[in-house]
Amino acid sequence: MSGFEPRIVAFLCRWCASAGADLAGTNRLAYPPNAIPIRVNCSGRVEPQWVVEALKAGADGVLIGGCHPGDCHYVAGNYKARRRVYLLRKVLAELGIEPERVRLEWVSATEGARFAQVMSDFVAELKRLGPLHGNGGPK
Amino acid sequence: MPETRPRLGVFVCHCGKNIAGTVDVAKVAEIASRFPGVVYATHHEYMCSDPGQALLKRAIKEHRLTGVVVAACSPTMHEETFRRAAEEAGLNPYLLEIANIREQVSWVHSGPAATEKAVRVVRAIAEKVRGNRPLRPAEVGVTRRALVVGGGIAGIQAALDIANAGFEVILVERSPSIGGHMAQLSETFPTLDCSQCILTPKMVEVARHPRIRILAYSEVEEVSGFVGNYRVRIRKKPTYVDPAKCNLCGECAKVCPVRVPNEFDRGLSLRAAIYIPFPQAVPSTYTLDARNCLGLLPLCCGKCAEVCEAKAIDFDMHEEILEEEVGAIVLATGYELYPKEAMAEYGYGTVPDVIDGLEFERLLSASGPTRGEIRRPSDGKIPKEVVFIQCSGSRDPEHHKPYCSKICCMYTAKHALLYRHAVPDGQAYVFYIDIRAGGKDYEEFVNRAMAEERILYIRGKVAKVFREGEKVVVWGVDTLTGRRVEVRADLVVLAQAMVPSPGTEELARKLRVACGGEGFLKEAHPKLRPLEALTAGVFLAGAAQGPKDIPESVAQASGAAAKVVALLSQPKLAHAPEVAEVAEELCSGCGICAPQCPYGAIAVDEVARVNEVLCEGCGTCVAACPSGALTFRNVEDEQVLRMVRAALAEVEGVGV
Numbered sequence: 001m002s003g004f005e006p007r008i009v010a011f012l013c014r015w016c017a018s019a020g021a022d023l024a025g026t027n028r029l030a031y032p033p034n035a036i037p038i039r040v041n042c043s044g045r046v047e048p049q050w051v052v053e054a055l056k057a058g059a060d061g062v063l064i065g066g067c068h069p070g071d072c073h074y075v076a077g078n079y080k081a082r083r084r085v086y087l088l089r090k091v092l093a094e095l096g097i098e099p100e101r102v103r104l105e106w107v108s109a110t111e112g113a114r115f116a117q118v119m120s121d122f123v124a125e126l127k128r129l130g131p132l133h134g135n136g137g138p139k
Numbered sequence: 140m141p142e143t144r145p146r147l148g149v150f151v152c153h154c155g156k157n158i159a160g161t162v163d164v165a166k167v168a169e170i171a172s173r174f175p176g177v178v179y180a181t182h183h184e185y186m187c188s189d190p191g192q193a194l195l196k197r198a199i200k201e202h203r204l205t206g207v208v209v210a211a212c213s214p215t216m217h218e219e220t221f222r223r224a225a226e227e228a229g230l231n232p233y234l235l236e237i238a239n240i241r242e243q244v245s246w247v248h249s250g251p252a253a254t255e256k257a258v259r260v261v262r263a264i265a266e267k268v269r270g271n272r273p274l275r276p277a278e279v280g281v282t283r284r285a286l287v288v289g290g291g292i293a294g295i296q297a298a299l300d301i302a303n304a305g306f307e308v309i310l311v312e313r314s315p316s317i318g319g320h321m322a323q324l325s326e327t328f329p330t331l332d333c334s335q336c337i338l339t340p341k342m343v344e345v346a347r348h349p350r351i352r353i354l355a356y357s358e359v360e361e362v363s364g365f366v367g368n369y370r371v372r373i374r375k376k377p378t379y380v381d382p383a384k385c386n387l388c389g390e391c392a393k394v395c396p397v398r399v400p401n402e403f404d405r406g407l408s409l410r411a412a413i414y415i416p417f418p419q420a421v422p423s424t425y426t427l428d429a430r431n432c433l434g435l436l437p438l439c440c441g442k443c444a445e446v447c448e449a450k451a452i453d454f455d456m457h458e459e460i461l462e463e464e465v466g467a468i469v470l471a472t473g474y475e476l477y478p479k480e481a482m483a484e485y486g487y488g489t490v491p492d493v494i495d496g497l498e499f500e501r502l503l504s505a506s507g508p509t510r511g512e513i514r515r516p517s518d519g520k521i522p523k524e525v526v527f528i529q530c531s532g533s534r535d536p537e538h539h540k541p542y543c544s545k546i547c548c549m550y551t552a553k554h555a556l557l558y559r560h561a562v563p564d565g566q567a568y569v570f571y572i573d574i575r576a577g578g579k580d581y582e583e584f585v586n587r588a589m590a591e592e593r594i595l596y597i598r599g600k601v602a603k604v605f606r607e608g609e610k611v612v613v614w615g616v617d618t619l620t621g622r623r624v625e626v627r628a629d630l631v632v633l634a635q636a637m638v639p640s641p642g643t644e645e646l647a648r649k650l651r652v653a654c655g656g657e658g659f660l661k662e663a664h665p666k667l668r669p670l671e672a673l674t675a676g677v678f679l680a681g682a683a684q685g686p687k688d689i690p691e692s693v694a695q696a697s698g699a700a701a702k703v704v705a706l707l708s709q710p711k712l713a714h715a716p717e718v719a720e721v722a723e724e725l726c727s728g729c730g731i732c733a734p735q736c737p738y739g740a741i742a743v744d745e746v747a748r749v750n751e752v753l754c755e756g757c758g759t760c761v762a763a764c765p766s767g768a769l770t771f772r773n774v775e776d777e778q779v780l781r782m783v784r785a786a787l788a789e790v791e792g793v794g795v
Contacts, residue, residue, distance in 0.1 A: 007787055009783055009786055009787065018243075019215070021242065021243050022213045022215065022239070022242040022243065023242075024242075024247055025213075025241065025242030025243055025246035025247050026242060026246070028246055028247070029247060030247050030248065030249070031247055033244075033247075033248040033252045033253060033255075033256045036256065036259045036260060036263060036786035036787070037239070037243050037260070038263060038779065038782055038783070038786065039214070039239075040758065040774065040779075041717075041756050041757055041758055041774070042757035042758055042759060044735075044757050044758065044759030044762060045757060045758030045759065045761060045762055045771065045774065046762060047761075047762045047776065047779075048762075049776070050776070050779055050780065050783065053780050053783055054783045054787070057783055057784045057787045058787040058788075059783075059787055070653075070655075070656065073673065073757075074737055074755060074757030074759065075651065075653060075673075075737035076737055076759075077737075077757045077758075077759045080735065080759050080762070080763070084762070116247070
């Protein structure tokens, strides 16, 4: 499993998580390049269906990055995201997909280091879990 | 759409070596040239430079581009630059998107993997652009009038500045008079100006200003609408006194049989049920406090009306609900002190000679309950030993408030100094954690208090305050010597933490403005947008946003006023068009979306309708819609799914 590089789609809210990713860049904090970021206005915009489609389309994991509780630019979108992810993970577990493949993380615009850490941790976890079943195995 | 078949252009920026040093930009452009719909792809050393922008504009025209991807730095840097350039070349700016290959690629990755990720990021954004539609910002008119909530120094300053710029202002104040806490203060640090002497001219200016309407004894009941177009319902409580008739003779208060604690003196004196908070009150009139009056009940009393020669008292006065339209709102609701009752260690507010800072201000004030003589509440004696305790309730995350209340170091130094002026043979002790005297002439002021007035500063926290006979015993520790300290004091003054004034959170909810964890109003950005709430058209001033002193409150109020004036001066307001919209034929009118919206932008009758000016574009409702009727302009589901596939598909020719 050593050559396995998981593929990740990261839905990042523009105000916190994506800004945090930008800060990681400004501070030159290296992290694994496995995730392709897709910037959205709010983690509350992320539809569970997107996550499912991403897993179907070849992703080994999906990250949703939002603002810390209480800090949502749109007041409470991150709370909505949290509920949706909670339910989605239950459904995924029912389908035999490890719920750990879908991660919701709070990263503020000032937490560049945290963003890099989250990315490294998630990649490590997905390496441990291995390729998503039906994904064709390691490259 | 201009053409049915998309014609995309991709422009990869080197950013000098910032991108090109890591990412093979030529390769990215070459691979991008084969993406679906791409008719032109190139790379340039600095896309944001004039030649770079000229290249972009020329290519848009020459290749009749219908969409553009600029692969460069974060969109927060230059999205606007490139969109403006596109517009100048005749392309709708919303058909241009940025692929961030600097902050999120070249600065954090290396080797061929960086180039591969750049290709994926560009490919995903190209898919987005393929699905983008041309958009135009919505335009709305502006009601050229402002509402200021709170009549303390911040609200007064904001109201005056806005009115002096030529706009009408409605100033709502909850209590019977404007002036706020500043009216209660004796003298102000570090200049020792008499607080009322510098405040009351401003209060009079407000009262006389032709464009300011004061609604005192009133509260904001409900706010609807949006930036430039707010509708506000204001509840005006009855004062039972006609201010036009009242001549301030004061006979009513003399005959009133009721005596209740006087709020203005923080309960250190008594007032009648009909009263004027202080002689310079604005509006200049008496107010009958309905809760304590005996006359409002059928004919128990009515003595005040009998003696009122001006016939100003009207027991039949009713509460009024006023509806006003305003374009902008300034929140200046101020602070209150953390209640002494919350301080178990300092006697739960039950020891009469343990008072808070504002009570001490009233004792110092020439117009206060003791006419400026410092006499302690329990027996009226002049205290010879006074202990001032700083950070009482502040900087104590375990038991009280975690934050620094910012003004206490300064006002405690002032208190101790003024006490020494009033009682030259008295001894003042100050317990402190640190001295925070950042501000113009502040450090010098504290040093003056320490050196010239022989005030004893003891570094350490007070553990316990309790009453013993006539004394108030203070137990503390001097952390510089490590010794226990006991002071048998006559009076203890607590520099209580500043907290948001009661009702701040309720008001914030009405305006959909966020409060931070400690209940202070939250600014849009802690550094770069400290005067604005996240709700467009709502601005913040003074201590409602966080502890601050008078100069800072005034500065913030003037800043907020400038923002209001800038807003009200616009002929039309533009609102970003990237918002939610409803495909009415798909909507069943289930209404699941409406409660998701934090802005009240969705109304549901037969079908849901989005007010595109109210919508701030979070998209939470779109994600909740079970029928797919709600969509998000230029972030439609289909677009995102294409982006996901583009992000994940294999990349040929990078050689990872």
